[in-house]
Amino acid sequence: MNLPLFIARRIYSANGEQQKVSRPAIRIATAGVAIGLAVMIVSVSIVLGFKHTIRDKVVGFGSHITVANFMSLHGRSVRPVCMSDSMIKVLRSTDGIKHVQRYALKQGILKTDSDFLGVAFKGIAEEYDTAFIHDNLISGSIPAFSDSVSHNRILISKNMADKLRLKTGDKVFAYFINDNDVRVRRFTVSGIYQTNLAQFDKTLCFTDLYTTIRLNGWEPDQAGGAELTVNDFNNVDAVEERLVKTVNRTVDSYGETYSSETIQDSNPQIFTWLDLLDLNVWIILALMLCVAGFTMISGLLIIILERTNMIGVMKALGAKDKTIRKTFLWFAVFIIGKGMVIGNIIGIGLIVIQKLTGIATLDAATYYVDTVPVEFNLPAVILINIATLLISVFVLIAPSYLSSRVHPAKSMRYE
Numbered sequence: 250m251n252l253p254l255f256i257a258r259r260i261y262s263a264n265g266e267q268q269k270v271s272r273p274a275i276r277i278a279t280a281g282v283a284i285g286l287a288v289m290i291v292s293v294s295i296v297l298g299f300k301h302t303i304r305d306k307v308v309g310f311g312s313h314i315t316v317a318n319f320m321s322l323h324g325r326s327v328r329p330v331c332m333s334d335s336m337i338k339v340l341r342s343t344d345g346i347k348h349v350q351r352y353a354l355k356q357g358i359l360k361t362d363s364d365f366l367g368v369a370f371k372g373i374a375e376e377y378d379t380a381f382i383h384d385n386l387i388s389g390s391i392p393a394f395s396d397s398v399s400h401n402r403i404l405i406s407k408n409m410a411d412k413l414r415l416k417t418g419d420k421v422f423a424y425f426i427n428d429n430d431v432r433v434r435r436f437t438v439s440g441i442y443q444t445n446l447a448q449f450d451k452t453l454c455f456t457d458l459y460t461t462i463r464l465n466g467w468e469p470d471q472a473g474g475a476e477l478t479v480n481d482f483n484n485v486d487a488v489e490e491r492l493v494k495t496v497n498r499t500v501d502s503y504g505e506t507y508s509s510e511t512i513q514d515s516n517p518q519i520f521t522w523l524d525l526l527d528l529n530v531w532i533i534l535a536l537m538l539c540v541a542g543f544t545m546i547s548g549l550l551i552i553i554l555e556r557t558n559m560i561g562v563m564k565a566l567g568a569k570d571k572t573i574r575k576t577f578l579w580f581a582v583f584i585i586g587k588g589m590v591i592g593n594i595i596g597i598g599l600i601v602i603q604k605l606t607g608i609a610t611l612d613a614a615t616y617y618v619d620t621v622p623v624e625f626n627l628p629a630v631i632l633i634n635i636a637t638l639l640i641s642v643f644v645l646i647a648p649s650y651l652s653s654r655v656h657p658a659k660s661m662r663y664e
Contacts (some may be wrong), residue, residue: 252572252576253401253573253578253579254578254579256563256576256658257576257578257579257580257583258579258583260316260552260556260576260580261580261583261584266456271640273385274547274548274551274552275552275584277544277547278545278547278548278549278584278588279545279550279588279591280358280542280544280583280588281540281541281544281545281588282541282545282584282587282588282589282592282637282641283588283589283591283592283595284537284540284595285478285537285538285541285593286537286588286589286593286596286633286634286637287367287542287591287596287599287639288316288533288537288597289534289537289538289599289633289637290596290597290598291592291596291600291623292509292529292530292534293530293534293597293626293629293630293633294600294623294625294626294629295621295622295623296526296529296530297624297626298621298622298624299489299523299526299616299618299621299622300526301622301624302618302622303446303519303617303618304482304520304523305381305618306381306444306445306446307446307516307519307520308381308482308512309381309382309385309444310381310446311442311450311476311515311516312350312476312477312478312512313476313479313482313485313488313511313512313638314476314479314485314488314489314492314509314511315474315475315476315477315480315509315512315515315606316330316340316474316475316477316492316496316507316508316509317330317473317474317475317508317509318330318473318474318505318506318507318508319498319505319506319507319508320505320506321473321474322474322508322510322515322602323508324382327354327355327356327465327473327486327581328505329353329465329467329471329472329473329504329505330471330472330473330474330501330505331467331468331469331470331471331501331502331503331504332351332471332472332474332475333351333428333502334473336501337349337351337475339495339496340475340477340492340496341446342486343477343488343492344491345479345480345481345484345487345488345491346477346478346479346480346488347478347479348375348378348477348478349379349475349476349477349478350374350377350475350476350478351373351374351375351377351458351472351474351476352371352372352374352377352458352472352475353372353423353458353461353462353467353473353474354369354370354371354372354374354461354473355369355370355372355461355464355465356368356425356466357369357370357424357425358423358425359405359409359413359421359422359423359425359454360422360423361413361414361415361421361425362424363413363414364412364413365413366409366412366413367452368405368452368453368454369452369453369454369456369570370403370423370456370460370461370463371453371454371455371456371461372394372453372455372456372457372459372462372473373394373455373456373457373458374394374395374396374457374458375393375395375396377394378478378529379391382442382455383601385442385444386404386418386440386441387407387441387442387579388409388417388440388441389404389417389418389438389439389440389441390439390440390462391439391440392404392440394455394456394457395457395458395459396458396459397459398457399455399457399459399460399463401434401435401436401437401460402436402439403421403423403435403436403437403438403439403455403456404438404439404440404442404454404455404456404602405438405440405441405442405454406441406442406443406444406449406450406451406453406454407441407442407443407450407576408443408447408450408451409450409451409454410438410441415436415438415441416438416441417439417440417441418437418438419437419438420435420436420437420438421436421437421438422434422436423434423435423436427464427465427466429490430506434460434464436456439628440574445614445619446615446617447521447614447617447619457635458472463472468503471503477492485511485512486511489509489510489511492509493509496509497509501530506607515560515635522615531563534633538636538637538640538641540643541585541588541637544641544642545581545641545643545644545645546645546648547587548584549577549580549581549645549649550637550648550651552577552580553648553649553651560561561608563576570650574646574650577645577649578642578645578646580647581641581642581645581649582638582642585638585641585642586638589637589638593634594628596630597630600623600625601619601625603623604622604623604625607620607621609621
């Protein structure tokens with residue numbers, strides 16, 4: 250039989266007159282652990298949800314890796330690059346690549362009878378993955394974009410629709426300037442999307458790849474580049490290294506040079522900002538562990554002082570200091586365990602409520618999302634629970650040595 254565990258269990262379950270002092274201390278210590286653990290779980294869930302939500306929005310506009318003209322990626326000019334079937338095949342055969350889609354960009358002006366707005370037209374074709382646009386579509390539908398014919402349909406953002414007072418089905422003129430030549434196209438607004446990612450919502454609308462290629466005066470097998478999706482976002486850098494070896498610095502049939510960049514390279518300000526959120530999480534974790542640790546230390550000291558008489562009796566009966574310390578550490582484990590159960594229920598419960606109802610809202614103009622995003626990550630929750638238990642018990646080792654200072658003869662007269 251484990252004697253320290255047996256005694257600790259009996260002390261914890263006792264409800265006699267002796268517990269008048271220790272019971273409030275136990276409740277406070279339990280509450281400290283519960284609140285600290287709940288805050289840690291919710292904090293990690295919010296940060297993970299926020300980072301992945303913003304990341305997915307940025308990726309939705311630009312994919313994981315972009316292969317394009319060197320001058321387009323590293324300069325100010327928009328230059329085409331050959332995206333023939335053979336090059337697409339090379340990109341798709343690269344290890345780690347999940348999907349390849351062509352695109353082309355063209356600057357233009359949308360004009361109504363009362364207003365105008367400068368925007369970027371992104372041309373896409375049949376192979377383009379429109380799942381992201383579909384998830385953020387608030388009105389209308391996504392047309393069948395093509396690389397062989399122009400349907401004269403566009404998708405615009407809610408930001409553009411509000412500024413130009415447009416709605417689904419409206420006609421709008423677009424003006425394009427090329428070498429002192431102005432071209433005019435009349436588009437039909439097929440759909441309206443909203444991502445709350447202002448830097449894209451303010452400037453980007455979608456149309457046929459064929460239209461943008463013709464407006465740029467490029468050849469049919471040319472494009473602005475190709476957007477590549479990888480199987481695992483964590484392997485983006487490794488996949489790009491393979492592209493650097495096989496594609497980068499090669500020259501196409503028109504004398505243009507291929508190059509590539511990851512989504513982190515093209516949007517460093519956003520991903521740097523997201524990485525800074527990790528620091529906030531570590532600060533919160535440290536503070537909550539300190540709260541839990543200090544409440545446990547104060548609770549344990551109160552319990553040891555209250556049990557001075559019992560400690561003296563145990564020593565008189567031959568119990569070693571090590572046995573007594575283990576007894577109070579096991580007692581602390583019971584308190585921590587109960588607090589962790591309550592903390593998990595509160596923390597996971599809040600995550601589920603937010604996930605189902607979105608009751609906590611945010612200013613989309615500032616945070617890019619209109620509700621607090623949460624993501625339940627089981628490995629992270631398990632790791633937080635383990636760390637909380639181990640650290641809480643560890644900080645109690647030193648206070649438990651107070652029991653060894655109790656003298657049997659004096660303690661038996663202690664009231």
